[in-house]
Amino acid sequence: MSAILDWFTAHPQFTAALIACVKAIVILLGLILTAAWMIWLERRLLGLWQDRYGPNRIGPFGLGQVIADMIKIFFKEDWLPPFVDKATFVIAPLIAMALMLLMFAVIPVAPGWGVADLNLGLLLMMAIAGLEVYAVMLGGWASNSKYALLGGLRVTAQTVSYEVFMGLSLMGVVMQAGSFNLRDIVEAQHGLWYIIPQFFGFCTFAIAGVAVVHRTPFDLPEAESELASGFHTEYSGMKFGMFFVGEYVGIVLVSALLVTLFFGGWRGPFIEAVPALAFVWFALKCLFFMSFFILLRAALPRPRYDQLMGFGWKVCLPLTLINLLGTAAVLLLSGPGA
Amino acid sequence: MADDGKQAPVPEIVQELFNRFGENSFTVQHTRDGMPTLWVDKTRIVEVLRHLKTGVSRPYKMLYDLTAIDERLRKHREGQPPADFTVVYQLLSIERDMARPYGGDLRLKVALQGEFPSLPTVTTVYVNANWYEREVWDLFGIVFDGHPNLRRIMLPPRFQGHPLRKEHPARATEFDPFVLDQMRQDLDQEALLFKPEEWGMKRGTENEDFMFLNLGPNHPSAHGAFRIVLQLDGEEIVDCVPDIGYHHRGAEKMGERQSWHSYIPYTDRIDYLGGVMNNLPYLMSIEKLAGIKVPPRAQTIRIMMSEFFRITSHLLFYGTYAQDVGAMSPVFYMFVDRQKAYDVIEAVTGHRMHPAWFRIGGVAHDLPAGWDRLVREFVEYMPKRLDEYQKAALENSILIARTRDIAAYNTEEAQEWGVTGPGLRATGLAYDLRKARPYCGYENFDFEIPVASHGDVYDRCVVRVEEMRQSIRIIKQCLENMPEGPYKADHPLTTPPPKDRTLKDIETLITHFLQVSWGPVIPHGEAAMMVEATKGINSFYLTSDGSTMSYRTRIRTPSFAHLQQIPAVIRGHMVPDLIAYIASIDFVMADVDR
Numbered sequence A: 001m002s003a004i005l006d007w008f009t010a011h012p013q014f015t016a017a018l019i020a021c022v023k024a025i026v027i028l029l030g031l032i033l034t035a036a037w038m039i040w041l042e043r044r045l046l047g048l049w050q051d052r053y054g055p056n057r058i059g060p061f062g063l064g065q066v067i068a069d070m071i072k073i074f075f076k077e078d079w080l081p082p083f084v085d086k087a088t089f090v091i092a093p094l095i096a097m098a099l100m101l102l103m104f105a106v107i108p109v110a111p112g113w114g115v116a117d118l119n120l121g122l123l124l125m126m127a128i129a130g131l132e133v134y135a136v137m138l139g140g141w142a143s144n145s146k147y148a149l150l151g152g153l154r155v156t157a158q159t160v161s162y163e164v165f166m167g168l169s170l171m172g173v174v175m176q177a178g179s180f181n182l183r184d185i186v187e188a189q190h191g192l193w194y195i196i197p198q199f200f201g202f203c204t205f206a207i208a209g210v211a212v213v214h215r216t217p218f219d220l221p222e223a224e225s226e227l228a229s230g231f232h233t234e235y236s237g238m239k240f241g242m243f244f245v246g247e248y249v250g251i252v253l254v255s256a257l258l259v260t261l262f263f264g265g266w267r268g269p270f271i272e273a274v275p276a277l278a279f280v281w282f283a284l285k286c287l288f289f290m291s292f293f294i295l296l297r298a299a300l301p302r303p304r305y306d307q308l309m310g311f312g313w314k315v316c317l318p319l320t321l322i323n324l325l326g327t328a329a330v331l332l333l334s335g336p337g338a
Numbered sequence B: 001m002a003d004d005g006k007q008a009p010v011p012e013i014v015q016e017l018f019n020r021f022g023e024n025s026f027t028v029q030h031t032r033d034g035m036p037t038l039w040v041d042k043t044r045i046v047e048v049l050r051h052l053k054t055g056v057s058r059p060y061k062m063l064y065d066l067t068a069i070d071e072r073l074r075k076h077r078e079g080q081p082p083a084d085f086t087v088v089y090q091l092l093s094i095e096r097d098m099a100r101p102y103g104g105d106l107r108l109k110v111a112l113q114g115e116f117p118s119l120p121t122v123t124t125v126y127v128n129a130n131w132y133e134r135e136v137w138d139l140f141g142i143v144f145d146g147h148p149n150l151r152r153i154m155l156p157p158r159f160q161g162h163p164l165r166k167e168h169p170a171r172a173t174e175f176d177p178f179v180l181d182q183m184r185q186d187l188d189q190e191a192l193l194f195k196p197e198e199w200g201m202k203r204g205t206e207n208e209d210f211m212f213l214n215l216g217p218n219h220p221s222a223h224g225a226f227r228i229v230l231q232l233d234g235e236e237i238v239d240c241v242p243d244i245g246y247h248h249r250g251a252e253k254m255g256e257r258q259s260w261h262s263y264i265p266y267t268d269r270i271d272y273l274g275g276v277m278n279n280l281p282y283l284m285s286i287e288k289l290a291g292i293k294v295p296p297r298a299q300t301i302r303i304m305m306s307e308f309f310r311i312t313s314h315l316l317f318y319g320t321y322a323q324d325v326g327a328m329s330p331v332f333y334m335f336v337d338r339q340k341a342y343d344v345i346e347a348v349t350g351h352r353m354h355p356a357w358f359r360i361g362g363v364a365h366d367l368p369a370g371w372d373r374l375v376r377e378f379v380e381y382m383p384k385r386l387d388e389y390q391k392a393a394l395e396n397s398i399l400i401a402r403t404r405d406i407a408a409y410n411t412e413e414a415q416e417w418g419v420t421g422p423g424l425r426a427t428g429l430a431y432d433l434r435k436a437r438p439y440c441g442y443e444n445f446d447f448e449i450p451v452a453s454h455g456d457v458y459d460r461c462v463v464r465v466e467e468m469r470q471s472i473r474i475i476k477q478c479l480e481n482m483p484e485g486p487y488k489a490d491h492p493l494t495t496p497p498p499k500d501r502t503l504k505d506i507e508t509l510i511t512h513f514l515q516v517s518w519g520p521v522i523p524h525g526e527a528a529m530m531v532e533a534t535k536g537i538n539s540f541y542l543t544s545d546g547s548t549m550s551y552r553t554r555i556r557t558p559s560f561a562h563l564q565q566i567p568a569v570i571r572g573h574m575v576p577d578l579i580a581y582i583a584s585i586d587f588v589m590a591d592v593d594r
Helices: A002-010 A012-049 A064-075 A086-106 A121-142 A146-177 A182-188 A199-212 A237-262 A277-299 A305-334 B012-021 B045-055 B094-099 B129-140 B182-192 B251-255 B264-268 B275-290 B296-324 B330-349 B371-394 B397-403 B411-416 B457-480 B506-517 B558-564 B566-570 B575-585 B589-593
Strands: B026-029 B037-040 B062-070 B085-092 B105-112 B118-120 B143-145 B211-215 B227-233 B236-243 B525-532 B537-544 B550-556
Touching: A002 A012, A012 A064, A012 A086, A012 A237, A012 A277, A064 A237, A086 A121, A086 A237, A121 A146, A121 A182, A121 A237, A146 A182, A146 A199, A146 A237, A146 A305, A146 B211, A182 A237, A199 A237, A199 A305, A237 A277, B012 B026, B012 B045, B045 B085, B045 B105, B045 B118, B062 B129, B062 B537, B062 B550, B105 B118, B129 B143, B129 B558, B227 B575, B236 B566, B236 B575, B251 B264, B251 B550, B264 B275, B275 B296, B275 B525, B275 B537, B296 B330, B296 B371, B296 B457, B296 B575, B330 B371, B371 B457, B397 B457, B397 B575, B457 B575, B558 B566, B558 B575, B558 B589, B566 B575
Parallel strands: B037 B105, B118 B143
Antiparallel strands: B026 B037, B062 B085, B085 B105, B211 B227, B227 B236, B525 B537, B537 B550
8 A cells, every 4th residue: 555655656747647637537527417417406496486396206306307317318219310411410419518528627616626727728718619619500410400400500600609709708807817827817816806897798708608508598599489409409319418418518617617707716705714615615606607597597588590699799799899998998007017 | 130030121231232233133041140141143252242342331351251051951941042052251341340239240152053063262352261262172172263272271182072061971980990001101291291382482593492491280389280381591481381280170070960069068179278268159159049048147157257268368378478489487377377267267167178168058057155255366366467477578678579560460451361359459459349249248347458559479469468457357347246046048948958847747858858868959040159269259150950960060260360361471570580470379279270
């Protein structure tokens, strides 16, 4: 036993890499479990807000429902409709899920806890978010079905429009923190969370975030009452499951980003005394936003496609630009060079 | 309203027609419902209809119904021209009707000879004759010359025969067992494929191809088995073809094989959200034929229960409407409220959605003890909930943006397409049968007719919401002023018949026995009664040949007319607008297809 420990102390680089790997795996598993658990959370919260119970039969508070659903979806026939473009059809949900997971890599969940500590973390994330559209677009196209195609078209237009200002809305934060590194951004929020100086940035980013993970009211790509299920109409079994869980990972991700960029990340009272609290604060803040997204779904109808695009280009984009210019002006005037 | 037998003065419009076309062009028929009924030669029908639509003052703008009767087995045709088949046109002039109750009705009949007769189409005069003529061709085999697209509408394309003809059996047991083999399935499916050319549509222009999107018959927003094929340019609807008939179950044919009494449960399922409201026009027509006068208590009970069903139907509309524009939650609240209403309905009638509770001459039982407490609880509970929904759903800015000025039509267009009910009132015309020609005692109630002005999707919802408040008002008045007295008429044809005297003398016992086992024999004649149902004007046009069963049961439903209008309204809109529009029509396919 002690020989093994000795070996590890003798090879510090290897040990560090191993610890990083373990941490990464823990975060990854934690993320997927959270996303799966969110399905339960969403159904229970919707039930609460809609005068009904939601799943409450399997396990305590119906928590076992998620496991039951997972088992079911894993054992479903892996059905490939005969008319689809096979390779693309299979790859699309993989992209959806993988990219969402990849984006989470740059997020610090607690001091020193995070998969990757990258100086251009935020940029990497935006770049991956740009690729995310391919998953749904390819899924919609490869399905060779009209409903899926319409869903794919909608999602492409929507994501492209909303990504324009999604990146821009964060530039205020980057300017203030002076870094693209999310850990630095969290550090920089010592004393004042960016929600105060960057309120408009927060608003537009939150909207863009919902739009990019296409949740209500931006769920036009799957708009059940119009397009049946939109881009994933032809999907079933685990391939559907990946789109489905991918969406929930997306919600966790957007919540985590909002928390990290605008709400001080893992910062909160008493973390100096009890360092473990850092993660608790982070999780609680995330939970708040996750619940908020569910509340949005419970409360809002769905705008029409052109109204949605109009809102993006005519309201959000100008607002973002004003915020950007405003922040730049304030920083210039108050900065050391002024 | 003239009762049969008494010679009524010649109605104004009949005199006008006599003056214009000569008295010899027409044969007057007296019907039990007192509706002016004229027989016209088939060569002149188009001319006469055109005159009625454009040539008279206060014109007949609406072709309310168009149907046919197979006359070949009918015994009692006194005073009517000889005919193998009759095509019946029922017109409605809302202007005339609002000036004088029942003043706007006119029925024209065309006598036809031969096995598969033909007559000219009237689609050139009334556009909405299109579907009605297709239906008559489909079910009777009567050909309309010059019809733009005379093909089956209710039955599948490969169906053999015309089921409303008398030689067509009413029961499946009279046919060989149905076999669906692979070949037949393939052929049937092939026949259902949409071919744009059959509808005069192009597959594309020089620069682009259109997408033909098959929406339904299984689609979450199609509200039942309804198929609509969209010709799309991007997401914009260039044109569309509604395809109905998936829910056709031959309700009219069943009317010819059930006793008058045992058909009541079938009527519940016509507009399956309307419950006992559907019983009402059917029973009112029978009562008109039989000359039964319904006692006030029974009438008030009928009104109360009908208004309960108006509320449950509108609540379902309200919830699904919000759901179709993407709001997820309201439908759950409204289902809770519906349940509260159904609790009352269940306590009174014993069933929830389809109580089949009205009877010839009254209702099935008296109100149960304690009914007033239940009803009072409901009328006190419901308005508060409606106020909440006002904020939660109706005033939501996204919802307004989705529905304001979408799929709007004006009063003229509405009449052109035979639109009635909230869809008509949303255009600003306060035409409600409960006020215009009060039936069943509605004249004794104090309520208003909600109207709106834009005639768009949003207004149709606003009108319905306000109608719920008015229904609550009516129910409250029923609660406070429920008359005492019998819940069934004291008339030999009341069904089930009064039983007090049956065990005392043999004659009453025999009558009772026959009436219960065979069913009542309703005197021969024709009557059509309309009611303001949940979705528009609903009527049953009954022809009795003096038997225990109806000779012909024609059910005119509002939803049929409303669906026919869809292409005219939705061209140029986008797919989500169509969904909002479909939601605002508030149809059920059972009501369309019968």
